[in-house]
Amino acid sequence: MTASDTSKPIKVAVAGISGRMGKAFVQAFFNDPVIRIVGAWGRENAEYVGLDIGQVAEVAGGARAGILVSSGFIECVAACSPDVILDVTQAEAAWRTATSAIGKGIRPVIGTSGLSQTHLKELAILAEKNNVGTMVVPNFSVGAVLMMEFARQAGRFIPNVEVVEMHHTQKIDAPSGTAMHTANKLAESRSHYNAKRVEEKELMTGARGAVHASGVRVHSLRLPGMISHQEVLFGSEGELLSIRHDSFNTKCFIEGERMAIQHVMTQKKLVVGLDQILFART
Ligand SMILES: NC(=O)c1ccc[n+]([C@@H]2O[C@H](COP(=O)([O-])OP(=O)(O)OC[C@H]3O[C@@H](n4cnc5c(N)ncnc54)[C@H](OP(=O)(O)O)[C@@H]3O)[C@@H](O)[C@H]2O)c1
Known part of the structure; x- marks a missing residue:
């Protein structure tokens, strides 16, 4: 999906599906008309690989999505061709995913904490070189x-x-x-x-x-x-x-996650912080 094509849902894959943030994201956007969850993965060789994302994210009423948790980034991208990756994992994993994603033209939205200033500088260079919108969001609330x-x-x-x-x-x-x-x-x-x-x-x-x-x-x-x-x-x-x-609780992150995912689709460089969206509007 191109940045200018706003009529279609945004296809999002979730890195960190089994965690507190990953589960909350899937629960919040399970049937969303704009943000469509198309895939997910978590820790390598995790016991939940191959299970339905609704089951892993403990979506209310035991709802199933018909989408299975992949074993990793490569497998997930091959299975669902996401526009955006919402990353809520662990710093080193997020860094590896983001650099690979940008190289493939997939936009990362990184909620994961712990990225260093060096990581941020390198992400900025990579995003700009590839014209791929990238967001690092220290807090979605x-x-x-x-x-x-x-x-x-x-x-x-x-x-x-x-x-x-x-x-x-x-x-x-x-x-x-x-x-x-x-x-x-x-x-x-x-x-x-x-x-x-x-x-x-x-x-x-x-x-x-x-x-x-x-x-x-x-x-x-x-x-x-x-x-x-x-x-x-x-x-x-x-x-x-x-x-x-x-x-x-994690409900305070939902609106910010939506804003970041929609915003990253319009960008061609690194944006750090939700403030860049909130205060650009006023
Ligand atoms: N930006 C914000 O607003 C915000 C808010 C809250 C938290 N956070 C940050 O978001 C991150 C996740 O928080 P959380 O509370 O959801 O943590 P969590 O419950 O520990 O979940 C971490 C997730 O990452 C997975 N994971 C761990 N190592 C991985 C690896 N090497 N590769 C792929 N997946 C891996 C875990 O899989 P397993 O379950 O299999 O171990 C789990 O799915 C943290 O960095 C936290 O500080 C950000």
């Missing part, structure tokens, strides 16, 4: 994107800020993609935060968190009971500004 944008704006006025991100204990990478993206957004407003006031001494390594190139401090909490939360704290003499976002 509109509320989270607004939290990052409000933080960026506050950074223009308040030079002291620390980010606290809080997630469930299954999360592998730290800091979260959202925290990294927040620090990058803050750096758009000011090149340096948190000017040194005293010579600090950490009695436990890491006590003061990780430091972004802009001086923004990032702290990662991993606790049972948490889902996905972030607070951006700005301190100024006599006041504290706290900008917080909480995701309670």
Whole structure:
């Protein structure tokens, strides 16, 4: 399907079908008239290869799609020729998939976190060279994107800020993609935060968190009971500004996933963040 052909449904294959995000995506778009799920895969040699995607994604009522989970990217592309790959797996796998997909003219929408700045630079070059729209979306939730944008704006006025991100204990990478993206957004407003006031001494390594190139401090909490939360704290003499976002379930990602998939069809280069879509509209 070409970028200009908007009359047809967009054929999407899901990488990471058996995961929390993959299942939620399939459940949300199972019978969607615009975003048509045509294939999926997950971990290599997984026990669910060959099963119906409706079964693996635990779609309500036990509905079946008549589409079987493939054993990998190559097999899936051969079976269903997707326009877009929605990737919610693990960083190295997402990177390999995206580079192969771009080479075949298939547009990746990467929700997977943990891609490095080097990965992003290489993806930008590859996407532009091949004229293939590519999106990396650190957070599909509109509320989270607004939290990052409000933080960026506050950074223009308040030079002291620390980010606290809080997630469930299954999360592998730290800091979260959202925290990294927040620090990058803050750096758009000011090149340096948190000017040194005293010579600090950490009695436990890491006590003061990780430091972004802009001086923004990032702290990662991993606790049972948490889902996905972030607070951006700005301190100024006599006041504290706290900008917080909480995701309670995967429903908050659906609208952003739809936006990203539709947007990537119109692009010929790398786009990072849902903010590029949301604020381009206003
Ligand atoms: N952008 C956003 O808004 C957003 C929101 C939440 C999470 N995330 C990110 O999305 C990713 C997935 O999150 P999740 O909560 O769904 O994780 P999850 O429940 O652990 O699911 C991960 C999925 O990836 C598969 N997988 C693991 N290694 C793989 C490999 N080498 N090749 C192919 N598939 C592989 C897993 O298969 P098995 O089940 O067989 O192991 C599973 O299907 C994470 O990076 C997370 O940080 C992004």
